[in-house]
Amino acid sequence: MLDLTGKTVAVLGAGRSGQAAARLASHCGASVTVYDSREAPGAVVATPKTGCDVNVDLVVVSPGIETLGDFVQSFARGSGALWGEVELAWQCFDGHTIGITGTNGKTTTTELIRDLVEATGKSCVACGNYGVPLSEVVLYEEVPQAISLELSSFQLETIVDFKPDAVVWLNFSPDHMDRYTSVEEYRDAKLRIFENITDDTLVVVRAGENLPPKGRSVTFSSEESSDWSLDGETILFGETAFLAMSETRLRGLHNAENVMAACAVVDGLTSEVARDTLSKYSPPEHRCELVSIIDGVEYLNDSKATNLHALESALRSQTRPTILIAGGKQKGLDYRPLAPLLKDRVKQMVSFGEIGQVLAETFSSIVPCQTVETLDLAVAIAAASSERGDTVLFSPGTSSFDQFNGYEARGDAFKAAVPFLTKTL
Numbered sequence: 529m530l531d532l533t534g535k536t537v538a539v540l541g542a543g544r545s546g547q548a549a550a551r552l553a554s555h556c557g558a559s560v561t562v563y564d565s566r567e568a569p570g571a572v573v574a575t576p577k578t579g580c581d582v583n584v585d586l587v588v589v590s591p592g593i594e595t596l597g598d599f600v601q602s603f604a605r606g607s608g609a610l611w612g613e614v615e616l617a618w619q620c621f622d623g624h625t626i627g628i629t630g631t632n633g634k635t636t637t638t639e640l641i642r643d644l645v646e647a648t649g650k651s652c653v654a655c656g657n658y659g660v661p662l663s664e665v666v667l668y669e670e671v672p673q674a675i676s677l678e679l680s681s682f683q684l685e686t687i688v689d690f691k692p693d694a695v696v697w698l699n700f701s702p703d704h705m706d707r708y709t710s711v712e713e714y715r716d717a718k719l720r721i722f723e724n725i726t727d728d729t730l731v732v733v734r735a736g737e738n739l740p741p742k743g744r745s746v747t748f749s750s751e752e753s754s755d756w757s758l759d760g761e762t763i764l765f766g767e768t769a770f771l772a773m774s775e776t777r778l779r780g781l782h783n784a785e786n787v788m789a790a791c792a793v794v795d796g797l798t799s800e801v802a803r804d805t806l807s808k809y810s811p812p813e814h815r816c817e818l819v820s821i822i823d824g825v826e827y828l829n830d831s832k833a834t835n836l837h838a839l840e841s842a843l844r845s846q847t848r849p850t851i852l853i854a855g856g857k858q859k860g861l862d863y864r865p866l867a868p869l870l871k872d873r874v875k876q877m878v879s880f881g882e883i884g885q886v887l888a889e890t891f892s893s894i895v896p897c898q899t900v901e902t903l904d905l906a907v908a909i910a911a912a913s914s915e916r917g918d919t920v921l922f923s924p925g926t927s928s929f930d931q932f933n934g935y936e937a938r939g940d941a942f943k944a945a946v947p948f949l950t951k952t953l
Contacts, residue, residue: 533557541590542568548663612686617662630698701837780845824916831939
């Protein structure tokens with residue numbers, strides 16, 4: 529365990545990650561003060577001016593707070609080290625660390641890795657950007673032997689010595705342009721996962737990604753030649769059939785790649801163990817989740833699609849005529865590259881929210897478009913326009929914070945709006 533005896537620590541952010549970091553730093557012997565820009569239990573309300581007057585040995589930043597913003601930098605200027613919550617917690621963890629990043633598929637892959645590691649006989653917890661903060665995990669009475677650690681770009685901004693035993697890089701596409709000044713800046717934040725790895729680190733990467741030449745690389749892809757590949761419904765390891773996607777509850781090319789990445793990173797995994805484990809796995813909510821089938825129309829909840837790449841993946845996975853519901857917060861993304869896919873896969877689009885009108889103007893020459901203010905109205909229009917054999921796909925393609933407090937709340941609202949839900953499940 530990290531020794532912070534006699535040290536002073538300022539934790540910025542009083543959410544779950546911040547509170548967990550504060551408990552951990554205190555457990556390590558530090559004198560801890562939690563600061564937040566708003567009133568919160570156990571926290572001091574602070575501004576950048578407050579930060580200028582604070583001098584501590586260590587500043588620990590919660591991932592939701594902009595690292596280069598005035599608030600964080602005011603605390604950092606007169607203090608010692610600046611760490612994120614993940615860095616603090618990892619310094620206290622002695623087990624096997626599998627770090628997972630990418631723009632899409634992180635949560636599903638993180639869960640799959642947890643289940644597969646446990647199936648090989650090691651205790652494992654999924655944590656980080658998913659589930660519980662790592663700071664909570666290292667304070668468990670029984671600390672797991674391994675962690676499946678989902679890492680966002682925000683968390684990777686503030687690592688220092690963090691060095692996972694294995695890295696999974698799923699994919700990359702533009703996102704969070706409301707936080708970063710360029711796609712390159714966002715990518716650079718993601719690439720920090722490779723900052724401290726060495727030649728003996730296992731690196732599982734999607735074929736075709738241009739990544740630093742570090743570690744023992746294993747590739748996967750549903751489309752390109754790679755160590756792990758897809759032949760129809762069958763996942764191959766080299767030339768050998770490993771498992772069939774039909775043996776799992778997961779569907780779509782994107783989920784096939786999530787399965788490949790998870791299988792590739794788990795030591796000692798056999799085909800038999802993988803098949804048995806994955807046959808029992810249920811995908812997380814809000815990720816191409818089948819909500820209902822009403823009069824032959826499928827309603828899919830893909831509220832987790834908070835960027836273009838996730839929306840593109842959902843569309844590529846559809847085999848039925850599709851009515852797309854998209855929209856939400858304006859994140860400054862360029863949606864025009866979606867045009868060929870929309871033309872090929874979508875029979876109608878219903879857009880809503882802050883970016884609804886922009887989407888309609890962008891694609892009205894490609895597919896019939898209708899814009900409404902709310903998600904409830906979008907669902908009603910999509911349902912009225914659907915025919916037996918269609919899919920109504922709710923895949924927003926942007927974040928939810930114009931109308932909801934997260935993609936989960938947005939997905940729940942979609943499910944509640946689907947008519948006769950309780951009668952058709």
